[in-house]
Amino acid sequence: MATHFVIEGLKATIEEKEILKGIDIEIKGGEVHAIMGPNGTGKSTLASALMGHPKYEVTEGKALLDGEDLLEMEVDERARAGMFLAMQYPSEIAGVTNSDFLRSAINARRGEGNEVSLIKFIRQMEGKMKELEMNPEFAHRYLNEGFSGGEKKRNEILQMMLLDPKIVILDEVDSGLDIDALRIVAEGVNTMRTEDRGFLIITHYQRLLNYVKPDFVHVMMQGRIVKSGGPELAERLEKDGYDWIKEELGIVDETVGEQV
Numbered sequence: 661m662a663t664h665f666v667i668e669g670l671k672a673t674i675e676e677k678e679i680l681k682g683i684d685i686e687i688k689g690g691e692v693h694a695i696m697g698p699n700g701t702g703k704s705t706l707a708s709a710l711m712g713h714p715k716y717e718v719t720e721g722k723a724l725l726d727g728e729d730l731l732e733m734e735v736d737e738r739a740r741a742g743m744f745l746a747m748q749y750p751s752e753i754a755g756v757t758n759s760d761f762l763r764s765a766i767n768a769r770r771g772e773g774n775e776v777s778l779i780k781f782i783r784q785m786e787g788k789m790k791e792l793e794m795n796p797e798f799a800h801r802y803l804n805e806g807f808s809g810g811e812k813k814r815n816e817i818l819q820m821m822l823l824d825p826k827i828v829i830l831d832e833v834d835s836g837l838d839i840d841a842l843r844i845v846a847e848g849v850n851t852m853r854t855e856d857r858g859f860l861i862i863t864h865y866q867r868l869l870n871y872v873k874p875d876f877v878h879v880m881m882q883g884r885i886v887k888s889g890g891p892e893l894a895e896r897l898e899k900d901g902y903d904w905i906k907e908e909l910g911i912v913d914e915t916v917g918e919q920v
């Protein structure tokens with residue numbers, strides 16, 4: 661069955677402050693949805709709330725992955741159900757090697773009694789690292805410690821490729837990538853684009869979308885999707901910025917500020 665992900669009327673607060681004010685998005689398997697929007701409008705909050713980050717309290721709405729309510733699940737259950745987030749600011753974990761981290765993440769996703777064998781894991785990891793043109797040494801370094809900005813992003817894509825998720829959320833995975841790395845990462849995403857997987861790509865720039873063609877582009881302001889369209893919307897934003905949307909909709913301050 662093709663993947664089907666529905667976010668409905670999602671509201672979330674951080675320390676009692678409402679950041680997400682009712683988000684609706686439907687992603688079918690094979691589709692790529694891009695979310696664009698000015699700084700501080702709630703894009704990363706949406707990603708974190710869907711993954712179950714404890715700082716964000718979902719107060720209303722649903723997030724159904726193939727009919728199952730994610731919001732009822734613990735963080736590890738969401739990963740096991742097939743949710744994956746490449747974070748805007750990937751964390752460093754000293755003392756845990758990249759390869760150990762990846763292997764336990766894969767095993768957590770596969771579930772008890774279904775662990776991947778060490779040999780098979782190493783073969784898969786090395787294969788994917790090669791596709792991403794990563795230096796094999798990165799397998800043995802501590803997770804993200806001392807990685808450059810672009811190296812961290814490439815490493816997030818390595819995790820995505822190995823974890824075989826159903827819904828992939830990429831939060832500014834293109835920021836800090838050099839031109840070649842952008843192409844390599846985009847190719848990685850394109851090979852993963854099958855009908856049992858959907859993508860939500862948060863980005864500020866159209867250039868990633870030149871390589872990974874979105875089916876839908878959504879603009880987020882004030883914790884809401886205020887406009888949706890096709891790839892042409894991203895092109896317009898690149899050319900004209902956000903003012904025209906604000907004028908069209910009568911929005912003065914686009915951030916999730918104190919105003920209502």
Ligand SMILES: Nc1ncnc2c1ncn2[C@@H]1O[C@H](COP(=O)(O)OP(=O)(O)OP(=O)(O)O)[C@@H](O)[C@H]1O
Nearest residue numbers: 674679697698699700701702703704705706715916
């Ligand atoms: N943990 C937190 N504690 C307090 N405020 C937060 C927290 N996380 C997010 N916010 C606030 O919520 C608002 C939305 O933040 P978010 O990170 O979702 O924005 P964004 O759209 O991803 O912006 P950017 O494009 O700059 O990444 C901001 O005003 C931010 O300061």
Ligand SMILES: [Mg+2]
Nearest residue numbers: 703704705748
């Ligand atoms: Mg963000």
